[in-house]
Amino acid sequence: MTGAQIRIHGLPMDIGQNRRGVDMGPSAIRYAGLAERLRALGYAVDDAGNIDTTAGTQTADAHLANAHHAAGVAAIAAAAYAAMQATIAADAVAIFLGGDHSCAMGTVAGSLTRPGRTGVLWVDAHADFNTPSTSPSGNVHGMVVASLMGMCPVPLRIGTTPLAASDIIMLAIRDLDRDERLALRASGITVYTMRDIDEQGIPALHKAIQAQFADCTSLHVSFDMDSLDPTIAPGVGTPVSGGLSIREAHLIMELLCDDGRVRALDLVEVNPILDQYNRTAELAVDLTASLFGQRII
Numbered sequence: 001m002t003g004a005q006i007r008i009h010g011l012p013m014d015i016g017q018n019r020r021g022v023d024m025g026p027s028a029i030r031y032a033g034l035a036e037r038l039r040a041l042g043y044a045v046d047d048a049g050n051i052d053t054t055a056g057t058q059t060a061d062a063h064l065a066n067a068h069h070a071a072g073v074a075a076i077a078a079a080a081y082a083a084m085q086a087t088i089a090a091d092a093v094a095i096f097l098g099g100d101h102s103c104a105m106g107t108v109a110g111s112l113t114r115p116g117r118t119g120v121l122w123v124d125a126h127a128d129f130n131t132p133s134t135s136p137s138g139n140v141h142g143m144v145v146a147s148l149m150g151m152c153p154v155p156l157r158i159g160t161t162p163l164a165a166s167d168i169i170m171l172a173i174r175d176l177d178r179d180e181r182l183a184l185r186a187s188g189i190t191v192y193t194m195r196d197i198d199e200q201g202i203p204a205l206h207k208a209i210q211a212q213f214a215d216c217t218s219l220h221v222s223f224d225m226d227s228l229d230p231t232i233a234p235g236v237g238t239p240v241s242g243g244l245s246i247r248e249a250h251l252i253m254e255l256l257c258d259d260g261r262v263r264a265l266d267l268v269e270v271n272p273i274l275d276q277y278n279r280t281a282e283l284a285v286d287l288t289a290s291l292f293g294q295r296i297i
């Protein structure tokens with residue numbers, strides 16, 4: 001992919017969850033040197049700045065039962081969806097900086113408008129597979145995959161093409177709510193938990209991912225920084241122990257780089273307020289460099 005065009009969009013928003021601070025994630029990741037690292041790898045990088053989230057964050061709560069700020073999230077996700085479509089039209093690789101994970105309602109829905117089949121790799125401690133009827137918290141960032149699959153009520157539906165269960169694979173999952181677990185088991189989604197990573201290792205799971213996505217023409221990686229172990233990525237809103245190690249995370253990125261089909265990346269849930277000296281954002285940049293071709297030797 002060296003020489004390709006990369007377009008970066010920031011999504012400064014935190015209304016999909018209840019701990020303030022992830023709206024500063026785009027600044028933290030930029031400050032950690034994302035664009036410079038990618039340019040050094042040979043890419044033409046266009047930082048398109050932040051998507052205007054002001055209207056969304058100021059939208060009154062839509063009073064959709066048990067889905068806080070649903071209308072505001074939907075408005076921001078719709079803007080992200082449009083930005084993804086413009087990035088596809090420009091034949092650029094898209095990087096979206098969250099913000100909480102609810103922005104992926106728009107970014108992934110945008111990727112589904114790409115010609116050909118798009119495979120989505122959801123790297124996360126959580127499945128984000130609640131709906132307003134199952135969520136214990138009412139936080140919309142825990143409903144993103146269900147929304148993408150058309151299981152949530154309006155306004156939590158962005159785009160026109162629902163995500164098929166066979167087109168998403170989850171990796172690093174280790175924290176599910178009770179009803180969410182039952183729904184996920186019945187969903188047909190391939191879920192690789194931390195136990196699967198412990199038992200089989202990243203290389204074997206990557207082969208299985210490649211097999212399921214063999215006829216995909218592009219891949220979208222939606223990377224929640226809470227997939228990483230909190231000892232190495234403390235700056236996230238919802239940390240869960242027992243996560244990916246630094247090398248497991250780099251290896252999945254390195255293998256995806258070798259694969260060559262990644263056309264979109266979400267980097268979400270970096271919370272600078274909870275971080276230590278910006279190390280979580282710096283790790284996000286390191287992992288992105290691995291995804292885009294940085295090699296040890």
Ligand SMILES: [Mn+2]
Pocket residue numbers: 101124126128141224
């Ligand atoms: Mn998530």
